Amino acid sequence: MLSILITIYNYNLFPLVEELYSQCISCNIDFEILTQDDASNSTLNIENEKINSLPHCSFFVLKENVGYRENKNILVQKSKYDLLLILDGDCKIDNPNFIKNYLNSFENFDGVYGGRIHPEKPFSPKQTLRWKYGKFMEDQSIEQRNKSPYRSFLFNNTLIRKEIFNQVKFDNSFKKYGHDDTLFSFELKKINARLKHIENPVIHDDIDSNIVFYNKTKHSLENLFFLYTTNKIDTNHSKMITLFEKLKLYYLVKPISLIYSVLNPIIEKNLTGNNPKLFWFNVFRLGYFCKLASK
Structure with missing residues (x-):
């Protein structure tokens, strides 16, 4: 039924996985939650190892850093179900119906994007730039996203059919940060993938410093x-x-x-x-x- 795939680098993922696990159990579905750290060597992985104690949940650690794109490609290869929920690890979910909303939305579509929002206030003045950019330039309503459904289709909170993902995959030919979604969404447009936008956001919880x-x-x-x-x-x-x-x-x-x-x-x-x-x-x-x- 559903493979939830979450990539991280130096982040405590266990609270998020606990929430997702609880919601999947409540929905009474076949599922797996696969998580993967990109060779961060972080002490937080001690907490992340607890993920392996939850049924149907796994935490992997890559021995060598492969980057954001390839990390996601690898997890897709490891997944066993045809429906993929791809999340960034630095998010928080405060909606008890988050999984249910996705399960009710994917019929007749190849990909569904739930959106992302930012907290009402920055955590620190040193994080104001990323927060302002997210709050006032990135966060979009369904109406705004539907004006350009492909261009506004991101991969921080996305349900997609595995067969569609495998037609595109993340391009790992360039290694620096940024615009992974731009290329992926353009490739989805080229194959006329059927996309849908819904109101089912995650909260961006780990905001970069200004520098x-x-x-x-x-x-x-x-x-x-x-x-x-x-x-x-x-x-x-x-x-x-x-x-x-x-x-x-x-x-x-x-x-x-x-x-x-x-x-x-x-x-x-x-x-x-x-x-x-x-x-x-x-x-x-x-x-x-x-x-x-x-x-």
């Missing part, structure tokens, strides 16, 4: 630039690339890159400080992407 997220965003933009220059996605599948193409038409890429280079010290100081502004974050993203194109 970590600032550097991750650079890696993410480098990945997006790679997808763009290698023609792995269409230009209209990414808002950033769509905007970049318009800037190219008016020969504005190089000027924006130069302006970004001048402003970069001010931007970085703001974004890695305790009161980052989304305006500067958007300037940073556009400027850095133009800089990549100007090299």
